Amino acid sequence: MISQEEYENFGHLVMNTCDVMNEKAQNNPSFYRSNDGKMMERIVWEEITNQAKGTIFEGRVRLVHSTRSFPDILIGDKFGVEVKTSKSGWKSLGSSIMESTRIPGVDHIAMFFGKMGPGAVEFRVRPYEECLSNIGVTHSPRYDIDMSLDEGDTIFEKMDIPYDEFRNHTEPVEILKDYYRPLLSEGQSLWWMGNDEAATPPVLTMWNALEREDEEHYTAKGFALFPELIAGDTRTKYTRIVFWLVTNHGIINHALRDKYSGGGRKDFSVNGVEYQDKPKVMYILYRHRDLVRQMILQANPEELKEHWGEAHIYDGDERIRQWINLVVRQGNAEMSLLYNMFEV
Structure with a gap:
């Protein structure tokens, strides 16, 4: 004393x-x-x-x-x-x-x-x-x-x-x-998010330099953490994932829109149901659905609270439904297609 x-x-x-x-x-x-x-x-x-x-x-x-x-x-x-x-x-x-x-x-x-x-x-x-x-x-x-x-x-x-x-x-x-x-305005993000002394990667990597496995991983992780990628406002839907890729993983992608949709349309089939002229982003999501589901279910609840803005995170299929509701809340997303895609 x-x-x-x-x-x-x-x-x-x-x-x-x-x-x-x-x-x-x-x-x-x-x-x-x-x-x-x-x-x-x-x-x-x-x-x-x-x-x-x-x-x-x-x-x-x-x-x-x-x-x-x-x-x-x-x-x-x-x-x-x-x-x-x-x-x-x-x-x-x-x-x-x-x-x-x-x-x-x-x-x-x-x-x-x-x-x-x-x-x-x-x-x-x-x-x-x-x-x-x-x-x-x-x-x-x-x-x-x-x-x-x-x-x-x-x-x-x-x-x-x-x-x-x-x-x-x-x-x-x-x-x-x-x-x-x-205090954050639209388009701003907290870029330093860890509690340790060296959380931010010291080396930056261009997206096109990633191995195919890593590219698929980050594409699916983006869907899992940022529901706005599927149906959000086109002016801001890529903002948070861009910050996340750079500050958490040191990855730069100057054409992220092309990776997730490019604004195109696509015909495809899900579990025997034909879907025509759907946003291409839904087709890309369908191709990654298994990995997206795995990442949502295995994610730390605190990480999901951070990115989803939810006070409580559910378990199992209820967590998938929670994510689907977040996607639909962003804009014009077809709930029945998402439920069919993830079989909940």
Whole structure:
């Protein structure tokens, strides 16, 4: 348990360090501009060490040498300092929201930020969670840092969850998705959907480079997850699958419409019943019906909830009927044909 005295001493220590470095920066700004981010970590550590003399933290300030650890500087057992610099203002990209590299036991972190661009070199320090304005994505979701952020305007206030509760949650990305989903406009999608650190494929593949088996797999999976492919609005029916293919599987297809229908018509027979002049997409669905059925039945219910927008997912043939109802709800789809095709 951290005492109020320890917390106040930590605050005074980092603020005093910031004041001293701002004084030095006025006299010798070129010194700070000449150092890269790694050297700035050492400079901040040396200054904190000096300022800690005569305090409860004397001899207890340690520079963390590992580039895979968060934060950069340890003060005592429970406090830390993360050092960032920018040449373009008070904003920067921060650490992963997963905080998988956070040093165990460190409960309070200060963000020590140096603005090194044109004009005066200046330093600011704030509690880490108070300068996290939003969340951006590289290979995983990372915080956006804004040292000029107004009080009460952090990403945690927007999501209505305390920082400590968010960082200690087993699935923070689920909270993140719940926050962003209602904010999406038509044609937008959440492109980073996993809870691990490297869910997005690092290599992109053109659809026409896929093996035949993989092509059939993704075609059927598309039908299973995105009912709008069969009868949705032609202006938007391919939007979600395009995002899904690229962000989940690294697959690019610039002519997906041709793969699913091409706008053509087709005559075909299903279980002895002749169907004439039907949308070609229904014929393609019929050719993939066994694989589509298998994928629907074997899919994780949470995955189907995500893509179908349903609060409850049924089992067995009821799940197939649920999917058919979703297809029919999209537009002009013949329910009797779908029931015959999937024999439910």
